[in-house]
Amino acid sequence: MSTVNVVSRNVRGLNSPTKRSRIFQTLRSLHAEIAILQETHFKMGKLPTLQKTYFSQWFHSCFSATKTRGVTIAIKKSLPFAISSSLADTEGRYLFLKGHIANTPVTIAGLYSPNTGQVPWLNKALARLESFQDGICIVGGDLNITLDPVLDSSNPNHAVSYRSLRALKLALSSCKLLDVWRALHPNDRDYTYYSEAHNSYQRLDSIFLSPTHLQDVAKSSIHTIAVSDHAPVSLALVIRSLPTSECLWRLNETVLQLPEHAQKITDSLRDYFARNANGEISATMVWEAHKSVVRGELISLCTHLKRQRTKELNDTLKRIETLERLHKRSLAVSSKVDLVAQREHLLDLLNMKASKAYMHTKHKLYTHGNKGSKLMAQLAKSAREQTFIKSIRLPDGRCATDTPTIAKQFSDFYAALYNLRADESASDLAFRRQEIETFLQTLSLPSLDSTQIAQLSGPLTLAELQKALKESPKGKSPGPDGLTISYYV
Helix, strand or coil, X not given: CEEEEEEEEECCCCCCHHHHHHHHHHHXXXXXXXXXXXXXXXXXXXXCCCCCCCEEEEEEECECCCCCCCEEEEEECCCCEEEEEEEECCECCEEEEEEEECCEEEEEEEEECCCCCHHHHHHHHHHHHHHHCCCEEEEEEECCCCCCCCCCECCCCCCCCHHHHHHHHHHHHHCCCXXXXXXXXXXXXXXXXXXXXXXXXXCCEEEEECHHHHHHEEEEEECCCCCCCECCEEEEEEECCCCCCCCCCCCCHHHHHCHHHHHHHHHHHHHHHHHHXXXXXXXXXXXXXXXXXXXXHHHHHHHHHHHHHHHHHHHHHHHHHHHHHHHHHHCCHHHHHHHHHHHHHHHHHHHHHHHHHHHHHHHHHHHHCCCCCHHHHHHHHHCHHHHCCCCEECCCCCEECCHHHHHHHHHHHHHXXXXXXXXXXXXXXXXXXXXXXXXXXXXXXXXCCHXXXXXXXXXXXXXXXXXXXXXXXXXXXXXXXXXXXXXXX
């Protein structure tokens, strides 16, 4: 049994790399495992390259005419979600996914309602969802309408009639959907959007769930309005068939780049070996035990540094939350000025991290982009759809589209090119082997002399081990202890 964190958010455009980095940072800080994003502004056929280090599965509903609207659902890499079917709106307004998390059937839906005619549009979208859904239905979206004008808006005046709202609530009820945050906070006032034009707050963003699974909700929250003009809404849902995930520790090499941190680890190691490398304990035992000691020191140091960074970020978020509460009640100009200043400070903190990640990506692509590495494999995998051969013309002029026929044509072509025949006799194969050996003998290939053979066959020296470590690629962990090459060098 494990908890799945769902976050729904209107991002107001994700085409800027810096904006994407800031949004993804906030999603990671909320530990989002399912992210339902609205108003991504992605255009069909012109999707940006999205990293798959944290979110490995991306699903999109895009508007083909312009870079507006758009719904995206992202699934975390560690979440075992297997999709079985999907339904996307051609105008980029909704996206439905159906599949399984572990052995539990789920339906994940994202909605982005238009600014006008919200109720008729939502009724049609919910009717499609009702015939599509299966299992646990999780719906996140920006409805662009308040379901309860009294509690969900700081301004009691509204343009939608109670009759239309009643029809919308009936449509949600027919889909067996319940507003989770309102169900857990029946009398609370909180908002997800601030309108500069009307100087008012509204709760336009919600996450809906089947009422029968409300007992499995651990928590539902509305967070601060930062980075985008909408606040993210989160839901922690317990899925009983999902096993608890485990994480392996790995050294963060940036910790050792600061001289004071490296000196602290060095002093700790000197003290450890001075106490234990006295001949009473075997060298193997001392060496293996030191890994546990240094891991403890590194984890303690990394935790301290992370707490410092997190404290500054959380303090800023708390100040924003306090100022938001004050501004929601009073709508005073002074609180708004302080609120804007704190949001700009938050963006500066997030931009520092985004700039660091951007430079790291540029360096990684520069050093490893043209080498046979994991990065090259990932780049080749992402380009597979563009290079996929969908059809091939046969010698008789016909066009073949099925994979077995295309594969056979390539096999026949290269077999004829290299004159390889399956029906060759043993004498023909022996003659061909003799030709190959004769050809190789004419080449001046390098060979090893007796001194080199003896050197390669001898025991490894300390100098050779140090050279091998220095020439090994950075960031690699040669064993299960999580200590990378940089630690040993």
